[in-house]
Amino acid sequence: MQSIRPDQAPQPSAIIGIGCSAGGLEALEALVAGITPGLGVALVIVQHLAPDSASILPELLASHTRLAVHEAGHGTPILPECIYVIPPNKTLSFDHGCLYLSTPPAGLRLPIDRLFHTLAHGLGRRSMAVILSGMGKDGMLGLKEIKACGGLSYAQDPLTARADSMPRSAIDLGVVDFVASPQRLASLLLEQCSHPAAPLALPAPQAAIREIISLLQQHTGNDFSHYKPNTLNRRIERRMTLLQLDSIAAYAEHFRGNLQERDLLLKELLIGVTRFFRDTAMWDYLRDMAMPALFAQYPAGKALRAWVPACSSGEEAYSLAILFREALLLHQPAGQFSLQIYATDLDSDAIQHARRGVYAGSIAADVGAARLQQYFVAEGDHVRVSKDIRDMIVFATQNIISDPPFTRLDILSCRNLMIYLDSVLQEQLLPLFHYALCAGGILVLGSAETIGRFSTLFVPLDKKNRIFSRNDEASSSRMLELPLRTASCLLPLIEETMPDYRKSLEYQTDQLIQQNYAPAGVLINNDGDILYISGRVGRYLEPAAGKVNVNIYAMAREGLASALHTAIQQVQSGVEMVQLHDLQVDVFGTPHSFHLTVQHIRQPEALQGRLLVVFTEAPPAKTRSRRRTSASERELMLERELEQSRKLLRSMQEDMQIALEEMKSGNEELQATNEELTTSREELQSLNEELQTINAELQAKLDDLTWERNDMNNLLNSTEIATVFLDGDMRLRRFTSHATALFKFIPGDIGRPLSDIRSELDYPLLLDDAAKVLHTGVFEEKRVYSRHGRWYRVRIMPYRRLDNVIDGIVITFIDTTEIASLEARLQQQME
Structure with a gap:
């Protein structure tokens, strides 16, 4: 391909990244066949290939498209009307109009995600990405980046894919704009490339934008008027592109009458781009420097509190929890420390995802093998955050702008939120963060965010990684505006959209009691x-x-555990209610009498299946009768039986605890085995994808060879020249149909020596001449007579392979009987 400087190369109107794996060749051929020249687009294809095998994918695709197909090279400029294919054992990325190759990292390889990520950040709304047939989840996170940067995302309909794992994973994540067959995807791509959305012309559409913001606030209760205009405009432009609307006025009209479009725009505005341990240097500093300093402030230990606003799908909060555990193990502070994390976000769907704590196995690239094994549990193709990490975090839906903040915090991590907000909101949030933090608390911002004019409120710990400490001498009270949802214009909306608190678990429990x-x-x-x-x-x-431990058995005071266990067991066995009277509990050496009631809850429906335990204080001792029975010996016997029953119950509880620990140990062994099997499964899956890719390429090559063989057979038979092919040992390799008139050939003769087959020629030195040609490489030509009375011109030539090595003999027999007869008649006339 001709060498072109990147600054001289014409730029494509759009670049379409395409990712596929097993079963993707057929879909690729159908897709590229539908991309017609003339729109100035370029395609970049990443397919999972076997690292040690040469790829023939460019040759296979070239026969299905009129676009030029090239194998990508390092530093190759991307030109319009061209297709670029990744070479084997390489990772492909995009930067400033060129493609760059790199060696893939060890472990889990995600080349499709890598390409999509670089296209998203390099092209923004000019980027497009397509996921075709394939196994695994590669490309899913890359599509999320494409969508977040304003590009368009496409996926093959899983029903049309030979392997539906890759497209289905992207669709389930909710980051796909269009789902269709490969042929239909080509049409959709052409429609978008031929109908680009008109950019928003400022200041003309400001009235339309204000109307959109107002309608969105009425519909969702969230005010986006202080979002940065570029961010808001880019999201609106993306919706216009999908709807193929040419003006903001047309979109405003569509938005006015379509409630579903309001939900879709809200989703666009709430797209969160995050991953585990994003910005590694920041996390390293937090673990190695900031955390030890925080531990040192509290030598006796403390229950620390952290807040992660705009947590999206939870990766940031879980990263902080894991990092805290690592800091405890690494620095081993003298005091006892725990961490309670509050993670909030405006997107309720993202919060639901975060609460589940289930992520694609591809997070291994960000988390690392050691953390993955220690803090996650494998579940098929996914991993689940371990229970001890999950229990450190409370996820909740919250609008940081209008809802009250969490307070008495030791850590506040708000990264990459303020880059979307204008200066008005930024100047509200930073004093709010100062107010929420305890003395010496840590504030973490995103790499592109600063504290601006509030340098008196925070002391930088690491300017490069945007980590600050609360300045205790400064006060934010004068600048502080605590957010409260009290705007009268929002009250009707809140009544309609907020859940009824009377249906909550807490309210119904209080009412029942x-x-x-x-x-x-x-x-x-x-x-x-x-x-x-x-x-x-x-x-x-x-x-x-x-x-x-918030289990009632573990928290019961001395004197209560046995009775509590007995009453709960009776209720669980079917008794509707159990009441125990005149029980005593020891509180710091002072006995207190009470009555215990345990009831199985049937109503309301929200509390069904739970148990209610009620403690009723007994009347003071002076008001109760203290009559003694005369049968004191009987009382003593009953007390002894009760003590024996308590000991027996205690022994049973200990046995149960031992059994539980043994089960836990066995479960850990099974978990380790499951992790090993998961790793093996991933390796086999990767190998299977590579084998399927190779098989598809070989099948295509075999089809080509079949046609070539058919062409050669037809060519040889059409010449009517008898031809015999021999190998180096003078054994029959193949023959044409006309050769059967000279030799008694049958198909079973392939591989037999030519000397074993009867010939009609009067040519006893045929094999000797053939051996001579094989040895010297110089062809021989003879004129011989057959027993049928016909003359033949015999030509013996060496059989040369493509690498110019002699590997046999080719013998042709041309019938010259008519020429010989003509020569004889001419000779007679001359005499």
């Missing part, structure tokens, strides 16, 4: 885990020493 019991009580599940506490239960329950 207040209506039926009034005293202190707790709501538990069948395992004894406390779901809700009403009233003061400190006399009856206390936190157990060690790791936080």
Whole structure:
């Protein structure tokens, strides 16, 4: 391909990245066949290839398209009307109009994600990405980047894909704009490339934009008027491109009458681009420097609090939890430390995803093998955050601009949110962050964010990584505006869109207790885990020493555990309600009498299946009768039986705990085995994809060779020249149909020596001459007579391979009988 300087190369109108894997060749051929020249687009194809095998994909695609097909090289400028294909064992990236090759990293390879990521950040809204047939989830995160940067995303309909894992994963993530067959995808791409959206002309459409913002606020309750205009305009432009609308006025009219479009625009505005341990240097500093300094402030230990606003799908919050565990192991502070993380976001769907804690196995590239094994549990193609990490985080939907903040924080990580907000909101948030942090608290911002004119509120710890410490001497009270949802224009909307608090678990529990019991009580599940506490239960329950445990059995005070266990077991066995009277519990050496009630909840429906435990304080001792029975010996016997029952119950509980620990140990072994099997499965899947790719290419090559062989057979037979092919040992390799008139050939003779086959020629030195030609490489030509009375011109030539090596003999027999007869008649006339 001709060498062209990048600054001299014509620029494509759009660049379409295409990713595929197993079963993708057929889809690729159908897609490129539908891309017609004339629009100035370029295609860049990444297919999972075997690293040690040469690829013939460019040759295969060239026969299905009128665009020029090239194998990508390092520094190759991307030209319009061209297709570029990734070479084997390489990763392909885009930068400033050129393609660059690099060696793929060890471990999980995600070349499609890599290409899409660089296209998204290099081209923005001029980028397009397509996911075709393939196994695994490569390309899913790359499509998310494409969409976040304003580009368009496409995926093959899984029903038309030979391997549907890749397109289905992208579709399930919600980052695909169009889903169709490969042929239809080509038409959609051409439609978008031939109908680019008109850029927003400023200041003309400001009235339309204000109307869109107002309608969006009425519909969702969220005010986007202080989003940066470029961000807002880019998202609106993207919707216009998808709808093929030419003006902002046309989009405003569509937006005015379409409620679904308001939801779609909201989703566009809330797209979060995040991943685990994004910006590695920042996390390293936080673990190695900032965390030890925070530990040093509290020598006796502390229950630390952290807030991660705009957490998106949770990767940032889980990264912080994992990093805190690593910091504890690395620095081993003297005091006891725990961390409670509050992670919030405006997008309720993203919060639901974060709560599940399930992510694609491709996060291994960001997390690393060691962290993946220690803090995640494999579940097929996905991984789930381990329970101890998940329990450190509370996820909630929150609007950071209009909802009250969390306070008394030790860490506040708000990264890459303020880059989307204008200066008005930024000047509200930074004083708010100062107010929310404790003395010496840590503030973490994104790499492109600064504290601006609020340098008096925060002291930089690491300017490069945007890590700050709260300045305790400065006050933010004068600049502080606490966000509260009190705007009168939003109240009707809130009543319509916010969930009814009367349906909540907390409200219904309180109502049930207040209506039926009034005293202190707790709501538990069948395992004894406390779901809700009403009233003061400190006399009856206390936190157990060690790791936080909110199980009622672990928190029961001395004197309560046995009775509590008995009552709960009876209710679980079918008894509707169990009441135990005149129980005693020891509180710091002072006995307190109470009544215990355990009830199985049937109504309301939201609480079905749970148990209600109510503690009722007994009347003071002076008001109760203290009559003694005369049968004191009987009382003593009953007390002894009760003590024996308690010991037996305690022994049973210990045995159960041992059994649980053994089950836990066995579960850990099974988990380790499962992880090994998952790793092997991933390796086999990768190998299977490579084999399928090679098989598809070989099948295409075999089809080409079949046609070439058919062409050669037809050519040889059409010449009516008898031809015999021999190998180096003078064994028959093949023959034409006309050769059967001279030799008694049958198909089974292939591989037999020519000397074993009867000939009609009067040519006893045929094999000797053939051996001579094989040895010297010089052809021989003779005129011989056949037993049928016909003359033949025999030509013996060496058989040369493409690498110019002699590997046999080719013998042709041309019938010259008519020429010989003519020569004889001429000779007679001359005499």
